[in-house]
Amino acid sequence: MILQTLTHYFKEEFTDFIQRLYKYFWRNAIFAVASCRKNKLYIRTMRKYPYTILTIILFAALVGPFVLKLKNPGLEAYPAVIFPSGAGLVDAKEDLISSGSIELYGYKNGLTKIDTKKLLGEIPNWYLYAIIDGNFGLEKYVGEFKLYTPPIQFRTENYFSEESVRETKEWLQNQLKKQGFQDSLFLVRRYMVTYNIEEKQMVSRELINERIFKLD
Amino acid sequence: MRGFLSWIENYIRSFYQRIERNTSLSEKEISFYRIFVGLFFLFSWKGYSWLSDVPPGFFRPHVLTPARLFDNWPSSIYFFTVDAIYLIFLALAILGIRARFAFLGLFIFSILNNSFVYSFGKIDHGIFSSLIFLLLFFTNSGSKYAFFPDKKWKTQSIATAVFSLCLVFAFFTAGYEKALNWVDLNVSTSGILSWFYGGYFNLDRQDLLAPYFFDMPLWTTEIMDYSAVVFEVSGILFLMYSRRSWHLFLSIAVMFHLVNTLILNIPFLGHLPVYGIWLLSPFFLKYKFSGVIFLILLLLMNGLTMAATLWTITTLVILYSWNKGLYKKAPDNCRG
Numbered sequence: 109m110i111l112q113t114l115t116h117y118f119k120e121e122f123t124d125f126i127q128r129l130y131k132y133f134w135r136n137a138i139f140a141v142a143s144c145r146k147n148k149l150y151i152r153t154m155r156k157y158p159y160t161i162l163t164i165i166l167f168a169a170l171v172g173p174f175v176l177k178l179k180n181p182g183l184e185a186y187p188a189v190i191f192p193s194g195a196g197l198v199d200a201k202e203d204l205i206s207s208g209s210i211e212l213y214g215y216k217n218g219l220t221k222i223d224t225k226k227l228l229g230e231i232p233n234w235y236l237y238a239i240i241d242g243n244f245g246l247e248k249y250v251g252e253f254k255l256y257t258p259p260i261q262f263r264t265e266n267y268f269s270e271e272s273v274r275e276t277k278e279w280l281q282n283q284l285k286k287q288g289f290q291d292s293l294f295l296v297r298r299y300m301v302t303y304n305i306e307e308k309q310m311v312s313r314e315l316i317n318e319r320i321f322k323l324d
Numbered sequence: 325m326r327g328f329l330s331w332i333e334n335y336i337r338s339f340y341q342r343i344e345r346n347t348s349l350s351e352k353e354i355s356f357y358r359i360f361v362g363l364f365f366l367f368s369w370k371g372y373s374w375l376s377d378v379p380p381g382f383f384r385p386h387v388l389t390p391a392r393l394f395d396n397w398p399s400s401i402y403f404f405t406v407d408a409i410y411l412i413f414l415a416l417a418i419l420g421i422r423a424r425f426a427f428l429g430l431f432i433f434s435i436l437n438n439s440f441v442y443s444f445g446k447i448d449h450g451i452f453s454s455l456i457f458l459l460l461f462f463t464n465s466g467s468k469y470a471f472f473p474d475k476k477w478k479t480q481s482i483a484t485a486v487f488s489l490c491l492v493f494a495f496f497t498a499g500y501e502k503a504l505n506w507v508d509l510n511v512s513t514s515g516i517l518s519w520f521y522g523g524y525f526n527l528d529r530q531d532l533l534a535p536y537f538f539d540m541p542l543w544t545t546e547i548m549d550y551s552a553v554v555f556e557v558s559g560i561l562f563l564m565y566s567r568r569s570w571h572l573f574l575s576i577a578v579m580f581h582l583v584n585t586l587i588l589n590i591p592f593l594g595h596l597p598v599y600g601i602w603l604l605s606p607f608f609l610k611y612k613f614s615g616v617i618f619l620i621l622l623l624l625m626n627g628l629t630m631a632a633t634l635w636t637i638t639t640l641v642i643l644y645s646w647n648k649g650l651y652k653k654a655p656d657n658c659r660g
Contacts (some may be wrong), residue, residue, distance in 0.1 A: 157329060159336040166486065170493050176388070178501075184447050185388035189433050191494045191556075192449045193501035196518040197508075200542055207521040225528070230374040231382075231444070233527060238384070238445030245381015253387060266384040266445075267396045276381030301525060308538050 144178065182253035183262060203306040208316075209299045214289035222294060227283050240296055242266050244324075245276045246321055277323045293322045343485040346567045348654055349605060354480070355420075355468035357605040358460060359596050360615040362418035365430075365453075365491035367622040368593065369414075371407045372437045376400030380522075385443040390436055397440065406437055419458075420470020424461055431457035436592025451592035452491065456601070459487045484601075488570070488605045491598070492559030506549040514545040517554070519588055531628050537587050555580065571651040574599045582635040589630030596638060606650040607641050614641075 173188035184190065198205050212222040225233045228310035244248045249266040268280050298317040303310055333601040349357075375397055383389040410433050416426035442448055460466075462483030466474035506515035520537055523529035555576060562573035578599055584590045608615045621633055645651060 113586075115530075127364075157333045158544045159340055160329070160333050162340075162482075162486070163336055166489065170490065173388075174497050177497075183388060184386060184388070186386065186390075186442055186447050187451055187454070189451055189455075189490045189494045189497070190449060191498035194519055195501040195505040195515065196522075197513045197515055198521060199503055200512050200514060200516045200517070204520060205517065207525055229377070231378060235402045235444040235446055239382055242384045242445050245379060245383070249384060251387075254604065262387040264385070264387045264392070267380050269380075272380040273394075279379035300506035303521075305538065305542065311542055 176255075180253045180256060182251060183255070183263075193223055200305060204302055205302055205305055206300055206302045206310060209301050210237065211297050211299065213295040213297060214284055214287075215293075216287070216289045217250060219295075220289070222284070222289065226287055227280075229283060244274055244280065244321055280321075281323050292324050295320050337556055340473055340482065340485055340609075343488060343563060344481040345654055346563060346565075346570045347484045347488045347602065348481045349463075349484060349601065351464045351467055351476075351480070353605040353609050354460075354463050354601070355470070356421070356612075357601060358423060358465035359418055359469060360600070360604070360608055361456065361460065361617070362414055363615075363619050364597050364622065366414050366418070366655075367619055369410075371403075371410070372440065373400065373403040375440055376403045383443055384445040386438050386445075386447055389439045389442065389447070390637045391439040391443045394440075397443075403437075406433060409433065410437075417466075421468050421472045422474070423466025423470060424474045427457045427461040427465070431455075431461060431532065432529050442447050448492075450592075450594045452494070452598045455487065455490065456598055458602070459483055487601075488563055489560075492563050492573075495556045495559045499553050502549075503553045503557060506553055511543055511546050513541065515549045516545050519569075519590075522588070522589055531589050533586040534589055552580075568651065571602060571646075574603050575646070578603065578635065578642060582632070582639055583634045585628065585635050589628055591628060591635075592633045595620070596634060600638070602651075603642050603645065606640065607645050610650065 119225045123250070151174040170189050173185040174190055177190060190283045198207060212224055212227065213219050214222050224236050228236065228239075231239075239245075243266075245266055245268070248268045251264045253264075254260075255262075280294070284294060296319045297315060300314045300316050301310060302312045302314075330561065376399070378397060380396050383396050386396075410430065413426045413429040413433065417423050417430065431454055434457065438448075438450070438454065460479065463480040464476045467476050502515060520534075524534060559573055562569045577595075579597060582593055584592065604615075616636060617637065621637070622628060625633060
């Protein structure tokens with residue numbers, strides 16, 4: 109009788125112990141991340157001040173990339189909530205306005221202007237300047253961007269190898285051939301064009317710079 | 325310290341609640357609008373597989389983009405797979421089958437793959453075409469007009485408020501730099517002409533009303549410069565003041581884009597569904613099949629003419645909605 113009572117008692121105690129252990133294990137497993145004091149504090153703070161926390165996160169996500177872009181346009185991040193500013197100005201002294209212009213030329217019955225939209229194919233034509241700045245991938249491009257506070261230097265470069273040059277040349281040759289141009293070379297010319305806005309006509313067109321890209 | 329933090333928390337809460345009141349949408353509006361957004365992106369969708377034909381020499385991502393983690397354009401198989409999955413997500417979102425999950429997928433896919441599109445050395449600013457998916461993820465857009473309705477979350481009004489804050493901040497980023505340069509009280513300089521001449525002579529943006537812009541007197545372009553700056557930096561005031569002022573700000577934004585399309589030939593059509601969340605959704609809900617007109621135009625037309633037509637129709641819809649008082653009432657589920 110006594111033995112039965114003791115066995116029953118221990119069974120109940122043991123079962124209770126196992127159940128408590130089981131609960132303890134899961135509770136700790138679920139809140140493992142929040143088990144240390146610091147994390148508990150963070151969670152409590154987040155629950156208590158959700159709007160403040162949201163504002164801090166939003167501020168960092170919105171203002172951080174914008175400040176980086178203001179410091180150096182080369183450090184513009186993506187994704188970032190930024191619209192294009194295009195804050196350039198033109199000066200119209202004495203009714204004359206000057207504007208830079210880039211044109212591409214190839215050989216087809218003499219030097220002929222290339223239709224850049226057709227040359228780029230499916231690539232949107234507003235990327236043309238960026239592609240020219242990157243030397244059409246035919247030369248090594250290295251860009252360095254510095255931040256002074258804090259002092260960090262970022263570096264970027266285009267994809268450049270013998271194979272990439274060969275493939276890029278082949279692609280450009282094909283695009284030129286489609287328009288009936290010789291596929292051995294093309295030219296990039298930068299002009300400074302001046303207009304008289306009163307008379308609504310071009311006054312001068314000055315060649316500033318010319319680069320030849322050979323594809324042989 | 326705790327008292328101070330609580331005071332700040334209460335102050336910020338009232339700030340958000342005010343924005344929630346001014347920007348909130350009913351579940352019916354946002355759910356019906358979900359179908360339009362899905363179809364809009366489906367019909368105007370160009371996909372990413374064209375990137376597989378771009379030569380490797382053009383790969384020049386910016387320093388701080390996800391594409392920087394790659395050495396070169398991903399393979400054509402990757403882009404074809406992405407296109408297929410993207411289309412599946414769009415179909416799920418339109419039909420309302422796990423729409424919340426589909427919008428999260430669309431957001432992640434569009435952010436990651438747009439970073440490849442922006443790897444020619446220039447970042448475009450169509451971030452809201454991706455963020456709209458994140459907004460729809462947090463709203464209850466999949467809870468009505470859906471084959472398998474989503475469970476309702478309590479995040480709809482705060483998500484809409486945060487999204488609208490992002491929108492006014494984005495306008496501010498454009499206006500801030502302009503304000504420093506364009507507001508110079510000098511009639512012989514012009515900011516808008518810098519956009520115009522650059523586009524007209526370098527990028528062949530010579531369509532629609534662009535040739536007639538030469539006839540504009542210089543002083544009017546100065547007024548346009550200042551108006552653009554005032555509009556872009558003042559978004560937060562419109563957002564905070566009232567529900568009507570927020571709708572007024574968005575209406576001005578639509579007209580701003582219409583003018584940009586007609587004169588500068590810059591369509592920014594990806595912003596149409598973004599403003600439409602507030603400006604078109606009440607109209608679409610009232611006249612259920614009116615959205616079809618937009619979608620038919622997307623299918624039948626292309627290029628600038630289509631963009632100009634869509635912005636014009638949107639302007640007409642807005643004028644009609646103002647006249648009929650469709651923007652007056654805040655939905656009942658609004659907490660603010």
